[in-house]
């Protein structure tokens with residue numbers, strides 16, 4: 201069998217073909233396929249330079265994982281949080297790990313391998329137990345999760361694999377779940393999947409929704425890490441946060457944000473989902489009654505903008521709220537939604553949901569390998 205087919209067995213749609221098995225042997229070196237040649241190249245960590253802006257005065261790239269801007273100082277890349285307003289490097293702990301080296305697209309140090317050697321090593325490691333993880337949802341083809349988790353597994357030096365699986369309902373989930381050590385659950389099964397678990401942990405129980413199910417002996421345990429994942433992306437303390445939307449992500453995020461000392465307000469287009477928040481002393485508004493007040497951060501936790509160009513609130517009202525706010529966050533990722541475009545138009549800071557995705561993945565990893 202061709203080496204590429206073997207690699208494909210483990211990794212569904214990675215940016216480059218990473219051979220995690222060789223990585224074990226070769227002390228953090230990746231197998232990279234480049235045309236017909238296989239390279240081993242040095243790596244250091246989870247972040248990498250995605251692209252470089254050739255027209256800029258100095259080398260500017262973007263982080264493959266969090267999407268933020270990167271700048272190069274000498275041979276090292278740093279997230280833009282490492283710089284002051286004049287782009288002087290002030291905090292070198294924000295150095296990004298990149299295996300692309302001095303120029304994106306080219307491995308830093310390479311060593312050609314012969315295909316037979318690679319096959320032999322693969323065969324040796326095929327015998328080891330590889331932990332299997334998956335994302336269950338519908339649709340999932342656009343998901344970044346396999347790429348993120350497979351990279352985190354490499355970082356952790358773990359023999360594990362993560363795939364995205366389109367499933368067709370709770371029966372399908374129940375049939376397939378035993379093929380995996382743990383699975384993440386996404387739209388539209390977060391609520392219904394609570395029916396197949398034996399126990400729910402605290403946040404899953406109070407919100408009646410799970411985004412992770414893990415086997416514990418013969419039992420299936422349901423977790424919800426969306427709230428912790430989101431809360432970890434709020435950099436400042438004591439923020440006044442307006443969440444638009446009242447679905448499962450808003451519920452668990454509001455509870456965790458409140459526990460972490462933020463003031464949380466929820467606005468939703470319909471009443472039914474708002475009832476939940478009253479029990480937790482969280483202020484709620486119906487969209488049509490939303491007053492114009494000052495919030496530090498406004499978050500879109502609705503589906504508006506995901507597959508359409510809708511705004512989650514009436515435009516005029518949203519503009520007045522944005523003018524008074526400092527920052528907008530949309531949980532939808534890899535896209536400048538109409539919601540984020542309004543923050544840009546009014547000169548406000550904004551970010552999409554990629555940081556939440558990564559932060560939640562890091563929380564999930566703790567449970568995967570507990």
Ligand code: NDP
Pocket residue numbers: 387390426445446447448449450468469470471473500501502503504505506510511512513531532533553554556557558560
């Ligand atoms: P739910 O289906 O549980 O809830 C959706 C909420 O959005 C409901 O309150 C619904 O209102 C509201 N809503 C839906 N469409 C519109 C619209 N067109 N205008 C105004 N309100 C609307 O979804 P989730 O809570 O699971 O997810 C919410 C969003 O967060 C999704 O876009 C999802 O992709 C994203 N997400 C991103 C994550 C990440 O890692 N970046 C993680 C988790 C979620 P009503 O109650 O009236 O039906």
